[in-house]
Amino acid sequence: MIFLYPSVLWGLLFLAVPFAIHLFSFRKTKVVTFSTIHHIEALVKDTQSKRNLKHLLILLSRLLVIFFMVIAFARPVWMTGANTPVEGTLIYIDNSRSMTSEVAVGQSGLNKALQMADDLLSQAPIEQRFQVITNNSMAPVNWISRNSAMDKLANIVTTGEAKTMSQIMAKTSFLASNMDLYYFSDFQESTFGEIVNTNVRVNFLKMEIESSANVYVDTAFMEVPMILDEGSVLTVVLKNSGRNNREDVQVKILSGKQLIASSLLDFESNGQNSLSVDIPDNNFIDGQFKVEIEDFPVYFDNTFYLSHPQNKVKNIAHIHPENSYSAALADVYANEKYFDYTSYNSGSIDYTKLKQTDLIVLEGFVEIPLSLFSFKGVADFFIIPAKKVNKSSYEAFLERTVREVSDSAFVGLKINDINDPFFKGVFKSTNEVIRLPKAKRLFALEGRFTTLVKNEFGYQYLVRTKQLDRNIFFLASPIGRDFTNLTSHATFLPLMYKMAQSSNAATEPLYFDISANYISLPINGYDPIKKITLANESVELIANYQYAKGNLTLELPPEGILAGHYELRINDLGVQKIALNEPKNESDITTYSDKYLQELASNSPYLNYINVENIQISADSGGINSDGNELFKYALILALVFVISETLLIRFL
Numbered sequence: 001m002i003f004l005y006p007s008v009l010w011g012l013l014f015l016a017v018p019f020a021i022h023l024f025s026f027r028k029t030k031v032v033t034f035s036t037i038h039h040i041e042a043l044v045k046d047t048q049s050k051r052n053l054k055h056l057l058i059l060l061s062r063l064l065v066i067f068f069m070v071i072a073f074a075r076p077v078w079m080t081g082a083n084t085p086v087e088g089t090l091i092y093i094d095n096s097r098s099m100t101s102e103v104a105v106g107q108s109g110l111n112k113a114l115q116m117a118d119d120l121l122s123q124a125p126i127e128q129r130f131q132v133i134t135n136n137s138m139a140p141v142n143w144i145s146r147n148s149a150m151d152k153l154a155n156i157v158t159t160g161e162a163k164t165m166s167q168i169m170a171k172t173s174f175l176a177s178n179m180d181l182y183y184f185s186d187f188q189e190s191t192f193g194e195i196v197n198t199n200v201r202v203n204f205l206k207m208e209i210e211s212s213a214n215v216y217v218d219t220a221f222m223e224v225p226m227i228l229d230e231g232s233v234l235t236v237v238l239k240n241s242g243r244n245n246r247e248d249v250q251v252k253i254l255s256g257k258q259l260i261a262s263s264l265l266d267f268e269s270n271g272q273n274s275l276s277v278d279i280p281d282n283n284f285i286d287g288q289f290k291v292e293i294e295d296f297p298v299y300f301d302n303t304f305y306l307s308h309p310q311n312k313v314k315n316i317a318h319i320h321p322e323n324s325y326s327a328a329l330a331d332v333y334a335n336e337k338y339f340d341y342t343s344y345n346s347g348s349i350d351y352t353k354l355k356q357t358d359l360i361v362l363e364g365f366v367e368i369p370l371s372l373f374s375f376k377g378v379a380d381f382f383i384i385p386a387k388k389v390n391k392s393s394y395e396a397f398l399e400r401t402v403r404e405v406s407d408s409a410f411v412g413l414k415i416n417d418i419n420d421p422f423f424k425g426v427f428k429s430t431n432e433v434i435r436l437p438k439a440k441r442l443f444a445l446e447g448r449f450t451t452l453v454k455n456e457f458g459y460q461y462l463v464r465t466k467q468l469d470r471n472i473f474f475l476a477s478p479i480g481r482d483f484t485n486l487t488s489h490a491t492f493l494p495l496m497y498k499m500a501q502s503s504n505a506a507t508e509p510l511y512f513d514i515s516a517n518y519i520s521l522p523i524n525g526y527d528p529i530k531k532i533t534l535a536n537e538s539v540e541l542i543a544n545y546q547y548a549k550g551n552l553t554l555e556l557p558p559e560g561i562l563a564g565h566y567e568l569r570i571n572d573l574g575v576q577k578i579a580l581n582e583p584k585n586e587s588d589i590t591t592y593s594d595k596y597l598q599e600l601a602s603n604s605p606y607l608n609y610i611n612v613e614n615i616q617i618s619a620d621s622g623g624i625n626s627d628g629n630e631l632f633k634y635a636l637i638l639a640l641v642f643v644i645s646e647t648l649l650i651r652f653l
Contacts, residue, residue: 007122008075022058054649064642065639065643068635068638072636075632088128088143088176089182090133090175090182091130091131091149091182092172093156094185094186095135095156096163097160098188098191098589099186100158101186101209102209103208110156113207118153121149121150121153131149132149132152132156135159139171140171140175162583164191164194166196172200179201183203184205186209187592189592205612206594206610207612208612209591210297213243213245213269214587216295216304216587217304218237220237220304220510221234222279233276234277234289235276236291236304238293240267240270241270241590242269242270244269246266248264250263251265251291251292251293252292253290260277263275288306288577290306301587304581305581313337314338314339315340315353315359316342316361317353318342318343319363320363322345324364324365325364326479328487333496349371354375354379359500360372362383363384363478365389368383373397376470377469383397383472383475385443385475386478387478398445400449402446403444407441409440411438411440411456413453413454414436414454414455416453423498437491437492438484439476439483439486440477441476442483444459449464449465449474450464451463460476461475511579511580514563514583515582515583518554520552522552534566535567536564554568562580
């Protein structure tokens with residue numbers, strides 16, 4: 001048998017009060033002189049034994065009244081499995097973030113779990129063996145003393161990790177197979193997982209979190225302009241997990257310490273709402289944002305970090321034979337805000353710089369240089385053919401069949417699919433009739449490709465193929481005036497911009513999940529001998545990494561990293577800002593109901609459920625019996641019986 005509130009047992013000290021009353025008489029005696037007391041002394045001797053018995057029975061009744069009253073308030077629980085010897089008692093404390101929510105005013109679920117576990121240890125025999133584990137503790141391999149277990153309880157703090165029941169049971173598998181487990185948790189559905197069948201006697205003790213709604217950031221995205229300096233639009237989508245509606249929830253978006261948006265939002269039960277804000281182009285430099293939500297009592301997810309995907313300058317290499325050069329391309333890519341443009345003659349290529357190039361434009365080659373074949377996995381290519389080409393060279397590079405065609409006249413061009421993501425941001429409206437330039441075709445590809453622009457007869461003009469996760473754009477003719485008026489048309493600029501901006505198309509997201517083992521970032525031309533660190537104002541971490549195909553994959557350390565803004569540094573030079581956030585699964589505050597847990601316990605001989613708020617204990621359990629609630633009632637009934645007994649003794653005996 002255990003007591004849920006063993007500290008109340010100090011009240012047994014009041015048992016000394018009836019003893020003091022019965023052992024000492026506080027009445028003063030007065031001597032009265034009689035002529036003879038012979039008959040009185042005889043009467044005293046006859047009634048002495050009867051009076052002593054009455055006093056003893058009254059004393060016993062008073063002692064039992066006090067005893068059972070104290071026992072009743074200590075809440076006794078009978079251990080049905082106490083006759084079966086166990087190796088030790090294991091206490092699991094769910095110290096995830098959701099346990100920081102309140103179970104009562106000023107008391108969190110974690111604090112209550114620690115208090116109850118401490119009470120459980122306090123009333124246990126000194127020789128009993130224990131172990132204490134949490135979500136972030138190492139797997140235990142041996143038992144410890146009661147005092148050592150209490151010391152471990154005192155050092156438990158909240159962690160961002162959440163473990164399922166199966167993971168907890170796997171962590172304890174090395175300890176013992178015959179033990180009692182006390183499982184203190186809020187039993188959150190999103191993190192608890194499935195109930196695991198086990199031969200270990202498990203007692204579920206549920207912390208009733210007092211929250212019926214919680215607003216948190218579900219996702220965020222940004223529409224970044226590819227061409228015009230119109231700024232970006234940041235949209236934050238928030239969700240309410242809970243059965244109650246929420247009204248006038250204040251949501252703020254900050255850039256550094258500057259407030260850039262604030263709104264009061266309403267949420268239906270399990271519904272969502274969003275907040276959008278225009279981000280000026282000058283905020284690209286810093287690119288660090290933060291969403292703050294005024295939402296209580298669940299507050300651990302009220303801050304969400306974002307990093308702006310930087311409007312990265314694209315490295316453009318324009319390679320051409322000495323006598324084949326289009327100044328129109330140089331004019332397009334001369335905008336230094338977006339492009340770092342370099343023109344190379346075929347005989348003077350800087351191959352070292354070419355490794356850091358995003359888009360390579362090959363113009364006017366009869367035969368594609370073999371030295372450029374190795375760059376197909378490094379950069380995107382835009383190929384503008386010469387009037388006559390070596391078909392075998394082009395076919396080897398494109399890995400497609402090249403067929404010669406001969407258009408006798410200029411034919412109007414049109415977009416093949418205006419809804420293709422390639423054209424997003426090129427045209428202000430997809431409903432208007434778009435007048436495109438005209439062209440005569442010289443070549444066509446056969447095989448697998450995507451047609452971006454075609455002529456009025458449906459034949460391909462600008463196509464895109466994929467090789468090694470890179471784009472290869474191919475134009476059906478040169479861009480001289482003998483073949484097209486494309487370079488003098490208004491669509492030439494946005495089309496060339498889009499090809500450049502589509503290079504290295506994998507862009508970093510606005511945020512990463514801190515619980516992920518790895519994160520991937522697009523970085524071109526990285527030197528693998530350089531040191532990579534993640535750092536902010538308080539911590540600097542040396543990251544394990546791999547680099548392949550323009551992507552840098554970083555391994556996040558399992559410990560020592562918190563949610564917030566970080567800077568990716570290569571050889572101590574900051575190259576990119578990233579945002580790390582705690583996983584969102586704990587923000588869904590839905591917990592398993594009392595009824596569900598009781599049904600599970602009633603169907604298993606090894607599970608026992610205790611709702612610590614009302615001490616409802618499940619029947620047919622393995623560790624704690626449902627008679628625990630009845631013991632409380634029995635103790636009160638017995639106390640009342642002995643109060644009545646004392647009254648009857650005084651009145652009639």
